[in-house]
Amino acid sequence: MLDRREKWRGYWDDQAAGYDKGMRFWDRLLYAGQREWVCERAVGEVLEVAVGTGLNLPLYPEDVRLTGIDISDRMLELARIRADELRREVDLRKGDAHHLPFDDGSFDTVVCTLSMCAIPDVDRALGEIHRVLRPGGRLVMVDHVVSPNRVLRLVQGLIERFSIPSAGEHQRRRPIENVRATGFVVSETQRLKRGHVERLVAIR
Secondary structure: OHHHHHHHHHHHHHHHHHHHHHHHHHHHOOOHHHHHHHHHHOOOOOEEEEEOOOOOOHHOOOOOOEEEEOOOHHHHHHHHHHHHHHHHOEEEEOOOEEEEOOOOOOOOEEEOOOHHOOOOOHHHHHHHHHHHEEEEEEEEEEEOOOOOHHHHHHHHHHHHHHHHHHHOOOOOOHHHHHHHOOOEEEEEEEHHHHHHOEEEEEEE
């Protein structure tokens, strides 16, 4: 698994320079308004898992205190540039969702946007998120998920033949089931784009 993680880390380093342009296309096509929906629900001490190039940074309320982790050094370099341009103080660190480098109960909110699909062990990552949240803290997520349509599920399976080996990116996950199994209480959820996109708020 370690060699595979290094391969995926290298993939995201290579993607960093063109990530914003490509992601903005998908944001318009599938995820319009979803980053805003997630970020406006963030309160207090906030951790963003897989912060990437920091596309969410301008969308958070001004009164939250932000920390972000990512496995990609190049993504983090771009996130730091964005934070400086916004004049926003953000603690940006290299980190692995499987081993969050924070004490128990460190955060009021954990944000995860379009990233649980590419985290190798979803249950381990959610266990870590549960650990670093304070009692009553919230996990706010949005991601693409397995389609309820049989034909689209088949297409997703075909895409996975390439996306998983190259980037560890899954098309047919549905993290809400793992969220509940971890012990969170889902307080808000909605499926969009004919069920292909799902967003949620879950309470520790």
